[in-house]
Each structure stands twice: as C-alpha cells, then as structure tokens.
Amino acid sequence: MKNFILLFVLAFSVCWSSQAFAKVNVFACAPEWGALAEEIGGDNVSITVATAASQDVHFVRAKPSLLTAMRKADLVFCSGASLEQGWLPLLVRKAGDRDVQQESIGWLMASDYVEKLDVMANADRSQGHVHPEGNPHVHLDPRNIDIIAEMLAERLLLIDRENMAVYQSNLARFKEKWANLSQKWVGDTSSLKGKQVVVYHNAWSYLLNWLGMDVIATLEPKPGVPPTAAHLEAVLARVDNASVQAILVAPYEDGDAAQWLSDKTSIPVVQLPFTVGGDAKATNLEMLFEQTITKLKGA
Ligand SMILES: [Zn+2]
Known part of the structure; x- marks a missing residue:
C-alpha cells in the first residue's frame, strides 16, 4: 500500500511532455528481467539487457555500450538488494539521467517487492560479498515473478499512459498463463x-x-x-x-x-x-x- 501511494505521488510529480513515447526504453540488468519486460511490454518497449546468462551479474564492467543504453533508459529494471551495487550506481551517475534515479518512477528493483530470504542481522564485509538487505536472487520463485510482473506493469503504464490498456491486458494474459504453469509445476515437483x-x-x-x-x-x-x-x-x-x-x-x-x-x-x-x-x-x-x-x- 505504501508503495502504491508513493507511485501515485511520483506519477503526478513527473513532468509529462505532450508527445507520446515512441517506445519505452527498458534497461534490464539481467536476462530474466528482460524476458519479463518483453512479456508485459510487448511491442511498446525497447529492451537492453545488460548481462548475458554466461555472466555473473554481481560483477559487470560498466562498458560504453551500457552507458549509451542507460542514457536513453526510461526504466531501469534490476534485482536490487545490492546485487548490482558494484556497477549500476556508477553507470547511472555517469549517464546523469534525470528520470532513472533511485526513488523515481523509472527505477524498479524487483527485490523491493518480495519477501526476502537470508536477511542478515549483522552483515559486515568480513562475511564476504554479502547482501545485507537479504538475498537478491529473487527471480527463481514463480510467486515472486507474479508479484514483480504486476509492479512492472504499473510502472510501464505510468511512464506510457497512452498504452495503459495494452500493459493491462498483457499483464492479465501473463498472470493467467503463469497461474496455470505455477499450479502444474507444484504438481511436477512434489x-x-x-x-x-x-x-x-x-x-x-x-x-x-x-x-x-x-x-x-x-x-x-x-x-x-x-x-x-x-x-x-x-x-x-x-x-x-x-x-x-x-x-x-x-x-x-x-x-x-x-x-x-x-x-x-x-x-x-x-x-x-x-x-x-x-x-x-x-x-x-x-x-x-x-x-x-x-x-x-x-x-
Ligand atoms: Zn549473490
């Protein structure tokens, strides 16, 4: 509820330009978020996925092509909870982007919206490359994907109101498919x-x-x-x-x-x-x- 109110306030504080977005540029930190953006955004989004499946998303070089993508990003969609802290803040700072700073509507960290596991009471550096806010690798629970899909749709329709109905129907279709799959998977894995x-x-x-x-x-x-x-x-x-x-x-x-x-x-x-x-x-x-x-x- 708190998040919803925050979004509501943010939506009205965003300065809307009169021309519609051509496409919403999504900067996805990892392939799973790129794939979800494709499901919910469809043809209305242009997605840059910052890392390949063969790469460790903890450790990424803030290379020039990523900087270019970050400069035109309308939405940064990542795991959060310190997973990308070694490179994402640097990239955002270098890009100097107005709309994708933390706490803005263009900043969506998946782990902010799910119940986190492995939360450490007293995390410090001696414990290794720790994620003090809890485990950031949230995408391999289908229940989390369902929640995050909703949050993503909410952001997309705030950024691109003209296509609100498209995002809503994409979300509804995805949620129905996902509910059926989740039910099947529960049976498959007993x-x-x-x-x-x-x-x-x-x-x-x-x-x-x-x-x-x-x-x-x-x-x-x-x-x-x-x-x-x-x-x-x-x-x-x-x-x-x-x-x-x-x-x-x-x-x-x-x-x-x-x-x-x-x-x-x-x-x-x-x-x-x-x-x-x-x-x-x-x-x-x-x-x-x-x-x-x-x-x-x-x-
Ligand atoms: Zn990790």
Whole structure:
C-alpha cells in the first residue's frame, strides 16, 4: 500500500511532455528481467539487457555500450538488494539521467517487492560479498515473478499512459498463463520436497524455498569468495554420508570445485540455467522454469 501511494505521488510529480513515447526504453540488468519486460511490454518497449546468462551479474564492467543504453533508459529494471551495487550506481551517475534515479518512477528493483530470504542481522564485509538487505536472487520463485510482473506493469503504464490498456491486458494474459504453469509445476515437483543439495553460491535460495528443498552446504566459504581447499574438505566431511541430490552450479560459476566434490562423493553436478538463455532450451521465463525442474528431477 505504501508503495502504491508513493507511485501515485511520483506519477503526478513527473513532468509529462505532450508527445507520446515512441517506445519505452527498458534497461534490464539481467536476462530474466528482460524476458519479463518483453512479456508485459510487448511491442511498446525497447529492451537492453545488460548481462548475458554466461555472466555473473554481481560483477559487470560498466562498458560504453551500457552507458549509451542507460542514457536513453526510461526504466531501469534490476534485482536490487545490492546485487548490482558494484556497477549500476556508477553507470547511472555517469549517464546523469534525470528520470532513472533511485526513488523515481523509472527505477524498479524487483527485490523491493518480495519477501526476502537470508536477511542478515549483522552483515559486515568480513562475511564476504554479502547482501545485507537479504538475498537478491529473487527471480527463481514463480510467486515472486507474479508479484514483480504486476509492479512492472504499473510502472510501464505510468511512464506510457497512452498504452495503459495494452500493459493491462498483457499483464492479465501473463498472470493467467503463469497461474496455470505455477499450479502444474507444484504438481511436477512434489517428489523434490525435502531433498538436499549442495550449492556453489546462495543463488538458489528462492527456488529451493519454493520447492521445499534444503541446502546442506555452500562451496563458497563466504558469499563471493571462491572455494578453498580447506573449506571443500570441510564440506566433504559434512556431505559424505548425507543423501544429497545434487551439487548446483550456475552457467557462469567455476565448475572445478563442484566436480572435485562430485568425484569424491558421486553426487552429480547439475548446471541449472539460472536465467533465460542459461541453456539452449531456456528461451523464455516459462522454459527457464521447465528446464530447471527437468534438470533437478533428472539428478
Ligand atoms: Zn549473490
């Protein structure tokens, strides 16, 4: 409710020009947000996706092409919760953009609108590359996607009022499709409930929370810190006798540590797509979830 009132106030404080937008320029930090913008924005948006599925969105170079995209952005759509803090604020500052500063209508951070996991009471730098506001990797729970789709539609129709009806109908269509898929996925994944996994980074918290699965160990000794021999030995001691389903890695993560543990334990390494484009079949949001579920069940 508070957010809605804020948006309402913002909508009236935005200085409207008389000519309509040609297209709304969306700067999406990651492929999942680009894909969602495509679902809700359709032909009315022009999307720049700042990172590929093969890239780690924690660490991105603020290269000139991104600066160009940021300069013309009407909406910046990212995960937030410090995930992009190493490069996004710098890019916005350099672009000097008027409409996409924090707290503006052109600034949409997905994690602001969902209940965050892994919130740390006393986060400090000694704990690694931490996200003190909670885990920012919110997109792998379909319930979060549903909420964020609504927030995105709300922003798009405030930015581009002429096409309000289009965004509303795109949202309605998406929500109906998503509700049906979510229901199917809940049925498809009932066998995964209670199963344990090892993860490289806590990139899967929302997915595992949704599926009712448990993380028994993390290959990183601290978030963002690469695995060390000592830490891996400790993990090995912990998982040796447990019934662990899989070792989960993202396409951009170094698979060596996961492979080492797999060789010692016979637990399979499963590379999940993590985002749209993360494997050949994960071509949109629906297929991202389909592929993730298929690979988890195959383990
Ligand atoms: Zn992270």
